[in-house]
Amino acid sequence: MTKSYEELPLTPISTEPSTINLTGLWRVIRPVVDKEKCKKCNICWKFCPDSAIKLVDGEPVIDLRYCKGCGICAFECPQKCIIMVREDEA
Amino acid sequence: MRMVMTGNYASAYGAKLAKVEVIAAYPITPQTSIVEKLAEFVSTGELRAKFIPVESEHSAMAACIAAETAGARTYTATSSHGLTLMHEVLMWASGARLPIVMTNVSRAMAPPWSVWVDHMDSIAQRDTGWLQFFCESNQEVLDTIIMAYKVCESSGVMLPAMVIEDAFILSHTSEPVSVPDQELVDSFLPAYAPEYKIEVGKPMGFGSLVKPDQYMEFRYKAMLGMKEARDRFLSVEQEFKHIFGREYGGLLEHYRCDDAEVVLACAGSVASTAKDVVDSLRARGIRVGLARIRAFRPFPHQEFRALGAKVDGIAVLDRSYTFGAAGAMFTEVNASAYSGQNRTTSLAWVAGT
Numbered sequence: 001m002t003k004s005y006e007e008l009p010l011t012p013i014s015t016e017p018s019t020i021n022l023t024g025l026w027r028v029i030r031p032v033v034d035k036e037k038c039k040k041c042n043i044c045w046k047f048c049p050d051s052a053i054k055l056v057d058g059e060p061v062i063d064l065r066y067c068k069g070c071g072i073c074a075f076e077c078p079q080k081c082i083i084m085v086r087e088d089e090a
Numbered sequence: 091m092r093m094v095m096t097g098n099y100a101s102a103y104g105a106k107l108a109k110v111e112v113i114a115a116y117p118i119t120p121q122t123s124i125v126e127k128l129a130e131f132v133s134t135g136e137l138r139a140k141f142i143p144v145e146s147e148h149s150a151m152a153a154c155i156a157a158e159t160a161g162a163r164t165y166t167a168t169s170s171h172g173l174t175l176m177h178e179v180l181m182w183a184s185g186a187r188l189p190i191v192m193t194n195v196s197r198a199m200a201p202p203w204s205v206w207v208d209h210m211d212s213i214a215q216r217d218t219g220w221l222q223f224f225c226e227s228n229q230e231v232l233d234t235i236i237m238a239y240k241v242c243e244s245s246g247v248m249l250p251a252m253v254i255e256d257a258f259i260l261s262h263t264s265e266p267v268s269v270p271d272q273e274l275v276d277s278f279l280p281a282y283a284p285e286y287k288i289e290v291g292k293p294m295g296f297g298s299l300v301k302p303d304q305y306m307e308f309r310y311k312a313m314l315g316m317k318e319a320r321d322r323f324l325s326v327e328q329e330f331k332h333i334f335g336r337e338y339g340g341l342l343e344h345y346r347c348d349d350a351e352v353v354l355a356c357a358g359s360v361a362s363t364a365k366d367v368v369d370s371l372r373a374r375g376i377r378v379g380l381a382r383i384r385a386f387r388p389f390p391h392q393e394f395r396a397l398g399a400k401v402d403g404i405a406v407l408d409r410s411y412t413f414g415a416a417g418a419m420f421t422e423v424n425a426s427a428y429s430g431q432n433r434t435t436s437l438a439w440v441a442g443t
Contacts, residue, residue, distance in 0.1 A: 008308065011308065016295070
């Protein structure tokens with residue numbers, strides 16, 4: 001139900017940070033990392049526009065709650081160890 | 091304390107007395123000495139504020155928006171091309187309901203290059219959601235800055251204000267100005283305490299996207315704020331008068347209008363000259379008066395409606411021009427007066443620099 005002006009704050013304010021938006025729901029393809037080939041260069045981590053790659057002991061771990069599947073990590077990986085896989089085939 | 095000072099120093103003293111906490115500004119003729127004076131106040135410790143030098147006026151207003159969102163009382167000053175460069179962020183400041191106060195030293199737009207006064211820069215910001223106050227004297231500049239913070243920071247208003255002083259005529263001309271005691275200003279203007287602000291450890295999102303069903307609701311609230319600003323300005327001025335002994339006549343100053351047959355409406359420093367002309371015409375038995383537009387936003391519609399019902403004619407002297415239409419003040423005065431009972435004769439005059 002839409003709120004009227006009387007129920008709304010002065011200006012649009014959210015009390016939750018934007019991490020409340022689970023943008024992973026937008027994804028149709030997902031990055032899959034080949035751990036054997038990964039050199040832990042962290043280039044994927046630097047390029048991820050959504051900060052959806054975490055480094056665990058130097059290894060990239062995709063946070064699928066936020067990854068939109070844009071494929072920038074796979075494109076930038078010099079080792080070509082990240083491949084994009086269709087969600088329905090993952 | 092009575093001092094002799096320029097309109098620009100009156101702006102700086104007004105901001106200092108209002109105890110502004112953040113100043114972000116970029117220099118431009120003829121505004122520069124406002125921020126130079128404030129930078130001096132900050133460097134000597136007379137004013138406890140953060141002075142942020144920025145690379146453009148767009149950045150100056152962006153920095154003010156951020157500071158105000160963090161709960162700081164914020165001030166900036168600009169002029170002409172600086173003000174028009176701010177245009178986008180001026181809309182943001184009002185939509186985000188941030189009661190920033192700014193001095194605009196009104197100066198003509200180029201080309202042709204000019205550093206002298208007209209009101210084109212200010213009037214071009216008409217629809218940004220800022221309150222706009224035109225001043226006639228340096229004293230009024232200082233007093234209006236202090237009053238503007240009180241009006242704008244009221245919970246029912248929460249909108250920014252532009253205090254307008256005419257280039258050189260006020261900005262660089264020295265006049266005697268009464269500088270009120272800090273304790274009196276403190277009693278009149280309490281510290282800024284917004285309902286929402288950015289705080290460490292309390293994450294919040296500001297300026298979020300809303301869907302069309304709520305967009306109008308928020309714009310409607312801003313309209314209500316401007317409506318409230320009208321009444322609030324009148325009551326704040328009365329409170330100011332009670333404490334400091336000065337007042338300027340509300341949104342529209344009536345000068346010898348009581349039994350006037352015709353009146354001139356204008357804004358800014360030209361009103362002083364007009365008052366002199368009214369006096370000399372009155373001395374010859376000609377019943378004329380002056381209606382000085384102090385607030386262009388909120389516009390004194392009710393006042394003009396009432397005035398229009400009493401007089402035979404109103405002439406409006408605009409110092410700006412809306413190409414393809416008419417002077418903006420003329421259009422609004424006409425709209426107000428024509429919605430009244432009498433169809434007052436109106437004349438449109440345009441004065442340049």
